[in-house]
Amino acid sequence: MIHEIAVVSGKGGTGKTTIAASFAAIGAPLVLADCDVDASDLHILLHPTINKKEDFIASKVAVIDPDLCTDCGLCVTHCRYGAAYPPHIDTIACEGCGVCEYVCPTGAIRLEDKVSGMTYESQTRFGPMSHARLHPGEGNSGKLVTEVRKRALRLAQTSGLEKVLIDGSPGVGCPVIATLTGARLGIVVTEPTVSGIHDMERVLDLMARFRVTPLVILNKYDLNPSKSEEIEEYCREQGIEILGRIPFNPIMTESMVQARTLPEYAPGSGITQTLRSMWNRVVELLTEIERARGRH
Numbered sequence: 001m002i003h004e005i006a007v008v009s010g011k012g013g014t015g016k017t018t019i020a021a022s023f024a025a026i027g028a029p030l031v032l033a034d035c036d037v038d039a040s041d042l043h044i045l046l047h048p049t050i051n052k053k054e055d056f057i058a059s060k061v062a063v064i065d066p067d068l069c070t071d072c073g074l075c076v077t078h079c080r081y082g083a084a085y086p087p088h089i090d091t092i093a094c095e096g097c098g099v100c101e102y103v104c105p106t107g108a109i110r111l112e113d114k115v116s117g118m119t120y121e122s123q124t125r126f127g128p129m130s131h132a133r134l135h136p137g138e139g140n141s142g143k144l145v146t147e148v149r150k151r152a153l154r155l156a157q158t159s160g161l162e163k164v165l166i167d168g169s170p171g172v173g174c175p176v177i178a179t180l181t182g183a184r185l186g187i188v189v190t191e192p193t194v195s196g197i198h199d200m201e202r203v204l205d206l207m208a209r210f211r212v213t214p215l216v217i218l219n220k221y222d223l224n225p226s227k228s229e230e231i232e233e234y235c236r237e238q239g240i241e242i243l244g245r246i247p248f249n250p251i252m253t254e255s256m257v258q259a260r261t262l263p264e265y266a267p268g269s270g271i272t273q274t275l276r277s278m279w280n281r282v283v284e285l286l287t288e289i290e291r292a293r294g295r296h
């Protein structure tokens, strides 16, 4: 049985990737999936060696043959996205709906595959990694996340590894839904701020809807004790386990600057020990989930 563990956050900048990379160092060997495709940065810490790289095609785009175009203007009046400027197409605005191809009287328009980004399969010092890059201005990040996860699962199967650790997108949009659907555990990294609590609640709500077992990590908990208590209170009321509390410590940032994971940069630090305990609890929970499923 392959377990997918997603590390997410209600917003960016909570320390999600630092924590996911630390779990990778502690839990290795495992498969990594960087599903933060709009701003992927796990590779900065993990220095993957790329084994396979492919175009990511999720949509079509219209192309006009200027030799066939009579400039009748029909495509302009029928395009609801304002993308037709014969003999050119605004490829960012074009949604690939095909209406212009249908109405063009001279057959000057055809739909072509649109390359929205790249997918990568790589090797890191902690295990195989599936990651991607979305080209600037491109949508389809949800589809790309699904593709990254699919490839990560395949890597897990071929390498005989049981855990896929996902660095998810921040927020509650389409890429996060694609990150969480079907995941076994969802770890929300939050900070004790007003927006931190609000964003955490939204992502926990999403997990409840997708039946993902939730856990919460309270990062920099000592910076605002009363807000931290509010988060703890909320989790107690909702029956959500706090996986751990991490105090503010500049070594987190220092390790990032050195492009290393925290357990590698500061193996004997208190935070590394805390992260180890958290990972042990994750493994324990996965065993419990597996046992419970075996009984049903």
Ligand code: SF4
Binding pocket: 064, 068, 069, 070, 071, 072, 073, 074, 075, 076, 086, 103, 104, 105, 106, 107, 108, 109
């Ligand atoms: S509908 Fe066809 S022929 Fe008319 S302007 Fe558009 S591309 Fe040209």
Ligand code: SF4
Binding pocket: 061, 062, 078, 079, 080, 081, 082, 083, 084, 089, 093, 094, 095, 096, 097, 098, 099, 100, 101
């Ligand atoms: S494919 Fe659709 S969106 Fe793109 S130019 Fe044609 S009508 Fe407009």
